[in-house]
Amino acid sequence: MLQSIDVGPTDPILMLLAQYHADPNPEKIDLGIGVYRDHKGRTPILKAVKQAEAHLLKHEQSKAYLGPAGDPTFNTLVTKLLLDDQLTREPALSETLCTLQTPGGTGALRVAGDLIAHANPHATLWLSNPPWVTHRPIFSSAGLQLGYYRYFDPIKRSLDFEGMKEDLRDAAPGDVVVIQVAGHNPCGCDLNLQQWEELSSLMLDLNLTPLLDLAYHGLCTGLESDLLGLRVIQRHHQEWLLTYSASKTFGIYFERTGALIIHCKDKAVTQDVRQEALNLICGNYYMPPGHGASIVTTILESEELNQQWRKELNKARLRISDCRKLLTDSLNGTTAWHYRFLNHQRGMFSYLGLSETQLSELREQHSLYIGTGGRINVAGINEKNVGRVCEALKAVQRQTGG
Ligand SMILES: Cc1ncc(COP(=O)(O)O)c(C=O)c1O
Structure with a gap:
């Protein structure tokens, strides 16, 4: 064989x-x-990571299975770190959100891909041209058909926003658009506020779902300003997905730590989507690794470590x-x-x-x-x-x- x-x-x-x-x-x-x-x-x-690990060494009580959604405290803290306060504080709004801890941003992208393929097997997933090289194998392995939108103009060596919009007009209703939120890999060109607004209304007009990929949070313009695009999408769209990588932001690459956040139209849909995402995870890696998420949780829960981490990230x-x-x-x-x-x-x-x-x-x-x-x-x-x-x-x- x-x-x-x-x-x-x-x-x-x-x-x-x-x-x-x-x-x-x-x-x-x-x-x-x-x-x-x-x-x-x-x-x-990072010093904040070392200190968090020292804390864990002393206080961690168990390494028992966590379940396919990962650590609920990690999920809550990451959601709060990334999303608008209003969305996480109001119970009615948070009922339309679902966060799952994943093995890195790559794991989050793959779960998102599996979920899209399950929900709409005919969807085309649109990637930037050039894409992050690993986007292609992740989504192809999930069985999705891929399309490409122009993103980088090789002559002007800058963002080709007009080309991007023109290509996305060829997308069919129900297609998904992968957009990197900040620090585009490989081009280093990001959308500005006006472009995010324009793109958002184009996606709404064409009935396209945004899948935001955030892998360089805090390493571009700052922890809050790097979320500009996410804020626009949060404000206007009912259905969106966000994949988050903690690898660079916390410097914990081989700990494989990330999250998938999904926002749905209402509570009932969110419950179904969450359950199916958990089923897909069970059929794949069963549950995410714990150590990286424990580090991030320890840092975000401690005022002192949180400050230390922000200082180190800003320096980087x-x-x-x-x-x-x-x-x-x-x-x-x-x-x-x-x-x-x-x-x-x-x-x-x-x-x-x-x-x-x-x-x-x-x-x-x-x-x-x-x-x-x-x-x-x-x-x-x-x-x-x-x-x-x-x-x-x-x-x-x-x-x-x-
Ligand atoms: C654009 C983009 N998305 C996602 C990832 C996934 O990161 P990881 O799986 O290491 O957390 C990366 C890593 O290089 C990336 O560049």
Whole structure:
């Protein structure tokens, strides 16, 4: 049976990581994998997380099964962190909300995909072009048909909002639109308030359901301002889904911590949707891992740890914008002109728009590892490597003349 297995393509990010690890050059630079890095290139554990773990070590009483919805306290705290106060405080409103703890943002996306495929097997799920590379396999595995809307204009190197609206007009009623809330991966271009309002009314007119993906909360413009798009959708839509990743925001990547929040029209629908989501989870991973959620819960429940975490997150956010400036200030001549758009983008990623030839040249000649299409993790740039990054970018630009 297994001898003739049909092998699909390897995840490009994991492939890049393997190539990076295999490179013997001690000066190699990884701008590919999407983890936050400090000025020394490390992905540190936050002090707030360490303190929360120390607290758990002392006070945790049991590791018994939690159930498919995960920890109810985690679910309540994450809902409060993300949603408008009014929605979480008023019992009538909160009855139309359902939050489930998931294994990372990826787990939340997959449960959302399974739920959509179950509720409307004919729905097309619309992804940005370019999408986060993992969106495609997650939703295809859920059996959904995929469509793409223009998002990034490779010539202007900015958001193509007109293209986005034009493409979404081809969607059929009942289709779902995946929109990243803040720090778009891979482009670093987000919608502004007016664009969110316009997109929201377009989706209402066309009867499309928004599926918001939030993986960089607090790392773009701030914990509250990164939720701008979510607030617009909350205000105007009765039916929406939100997938949340705690991986970057709390720096707990391998703890696999996230949540799926679903808002439905009324209480009865919410109860049915919740029950079916739990059934789908039982048929998949049964229940989410507990440790990451316990860390987040401990931090959000403690005034002191909450403040500490906010301080550390803000520092990381400011470092990311400093990294953009460091890169653009260090480039000169035509290369500086070519990459000036980097300063207008936000979050951990930017999209350099590099060809496969340029990317392999960067890997083979300069030991510089950059993701598909030229996605760079801006946080990977530091004082020590910025000179070599600039030289390498200049060299591939010279060779291809573009
Ligand atoms: C846009 C986007 N969504 C979701 C995720 C999922 O994050 P995780 O599963 O690591 O929590 C990521 C991670 O890179 C992402 O970039």
